Amino acid sequence: MECILIGTGGMMPMPYRMLSSMAVRLNGALYLFDAGEGTQINWKKARLGVRGLKVIAVTHLHADHCLGIPGMMMFKAQMEESAPLVILGPPGIGEFVSQCRRLLDFRLNYPVTVIEWSPESDGLAFCDEQAKILWQPVQHTRFCLGYRLEELDRPGKFSPERAQELGVERGPLWGRLQRGQSVTTPSQRTVEPSEVLGPPRRGRHVAFVVDTRPAPGVYALCREADLAFLEGMFLAEHGQHAEKKGHMTAVEAAAVARRAQVERVVLTHISPRYENFELKELEDEARREFEPVRVGRDLDTFAVSFPEVPGD
Numbered sequence: 001m002e003c004i005l006i007g008t009g010g011m012m013p014m015p016y017r018m019l020s021s022m023a024v025r026l027n028g029a030l031y032l033f034d035a036g037e038g039t040q041i042n043w044k045k046a047r048l049g050v051r052g053l054k055v056i057a058v059t060h061l062h063a064d065h066c067l068g069i070p071g072m073m074m075f076k077a078q079m080e081e082s083a084p085l086v087i088l089g090p091p092g093i094g095e096f097v098s099q100c101r102r103l104l105d106f107r108l109n110y111p112v113t114v115i116e117w118s119p120e121s122d123g124l125a126f127c128d129e130q131a132k133i134l135w136q137p138v139q140h141t142r143f144c145l146g147y148r149l150e151e152l153d154r155p156g157k158f159s160p161e162r163a164q165e166l167g168v169e170r171g172p173l174w175g176r177l178q179r180g181q182s183v184t185t186p187s188q189r190t191v192e193p194s195e196v197l198g199p200p201r202r203g204r205h206v207a208f209v210v211d212t213r214p215a216p217g218v219y220a221l222c223r224e225a226d227l228a229f230l231e232g233m234f235l236a237e238h239g240q241h242a243e244k245k246g247h248m249t250a251v252e253a254a255a256v257a258r259r260a261q262v263e264r265v266v267l268t269h270i271s272p273r274y275e276n277f278e279l280k281e282l283e284d285e286a287r288r289e290f291e292p293v294r295v296g297r298d299l300d301t302f303a304v305s306f307p308e309v310p311g312d
Contacts (some may be wrong), residue, residue, distance in 0.1 A: 001026050001151065001204050001304040003227060003266075005296045006042045010211075010233055010269040016276055018042050019064045020269050022208055022229055026131060032056045032072070033147055033208040033229075039068030040075045046299055050076040050144040052061055052082070056128055058080060058089035060144035061096060068099045073108065082110040088125045088133065090143050091116050104173045113202055116226045130205070138218035140246040146221045151203025152265075154306075155180055155193065162199050162239055171226055190226055207262070210269040213246055214256050222260035225306050230257060232267030232295065235274075236285055254289035266296040 002025045007018030019036025023043075030052045032039075043050075053076055058066050069087070076082050087097060094114040101108070115125060117135060125147070126133040133149040158178045160170070167185040168174065180193050207222045208232040222228045232250035234242040242249050243312050248256070250267055257265040267286060274282065279295045286293040 001206070003206060003229070003300060003302045003304060004034075004046050005229075005266070005268060005300045005302075006039055006046065006299075006300050007036050008037070008268045008270055008273060008296045009064070010231070011272050013038055014272050016270070017270065019068070020059075020210055021068065022268070023048060024206060025052075026096055026151065028052045029054050029128070029130065030135065031057065031131070031149060033057045034059055034210070035068035035072050036064045036067045039069040040071045042298055043072070043075070046133070046301075051079055053085065054083065054085045054128065055088065055133065057125070057135075057145075057147050057208075058093055059121070059146065059208075060090055060140060060142060061092050062142070062211070066096065067094075069097065070106070071103060073097075073101075073112070075104050075116075076110065077106070077108050081108075084111045084113065086126060087112060087114045088135065088147075089114075089116060091118065102149060126167055127296065134221070136221050138212035138217045138221075139215035140211045140213075146207070146209035146212065146217055148205065148207045148221045148225065150205045151199040153202050153204065156198030156200055159196050159198070163191070166191050166195060168196070202307060204306060206304060208223060208286075211247065213243065213248060214252055219257055219260050222256060222262050224261050225264075226263045226307060227266065227302060228260075228262045228264070229266050229268050229296070231269035232282055232286060233269050233271045238271075238273075250286040250293075250295075251289050254286035254293050257293065258290040263292070264302075265290065265293045266300070266302065267293060270294045270295070 004023045009017035020034040021039045024031045046304035125135040138146045172184040206227040207225040229255040232253040233247040283295040
């Protein structure tokens with residue numbers, strides 16, 4: 001699993017910082033969180049391609065988080081036999097997408113499914129064969145969602161010794177058992193995966209939470225995440241501005257991560273008032289609160305390792 005910061009800015013694109021967008025790449029599939037204006041520019045710089053783009057998850061309907069959606073949809077339509085696309089988002093995202101398609105009159109060669117959050121929604125927004133996406137409302141100046149991508153649990157650790165005891169010969173049958181399939185031994189005994197596998201092992205968890213004050217939904221989405229992308233839009237000295245505008249300072253984001261027991265934190269959605277040479281000051285403030293924090297830059301890539309399990 002890799003997480004690629006497509007854009008790390010907030011409010012307006014800058015020559016050195018594009019707007020809010022982060023992609024998760026998992027076994028060839030791409031899950032995009034937010035698509036600010038011009039997302040396809042840095043997407044192309046990252047050489048991600050669009051064949052694997054399955055989901056666009058939108059936090060809220062502010063321009064710096066959603067104006068890149070039409071461009072990404074048109075970009076994907078350039079592929080022959082393009083795969084379906086799912087768009088997740090707050091109430092109104094369906095109308096935004098349909099009006100863009102109607103007014104801009106662009107051609108799509110793939111089906112689009114739009115799923116809007118509603119008060120009746122449970123925590124699950126989307127699930128496929130390898131991951132699920134969870135959502136929770138957070139606290140901004142308008143309705144806003146945070147997201148958490150969870151890789152599905154992996155099979156438990158395989159025991160070669162136990163397999164041999166049961167008469168399963170080394171080779172393809174071992175692979176089938178590890179994939180969760182039952183096998184038949186040469187003596188015609190059926191061996192179930194549960195007989196040779198330990199308890200399931202959890203997959204990797206990534207949170208993406210921007211444009212919010214510290215709130216219950218933020219903590220829930222970040223709880224024990226392997227990697228969390230949190231907005232750290234302002235220095236502490238601009239805390240009143242952050243509170244008024246419904247944002248977090250770098251220190252507040254670090255405190256959220258510490259309390260939520262996040263493994264690693266990347267601060268994003270940086271105010272345009274700070275140039276890149278000032279980002280170290282944001283990072284230093286945050287690290288005094290929680291050490292495993294860094295400020296993200298456009299096109300930074302973060303590998304996410306499997307959680308360590310004792311005895312693995």
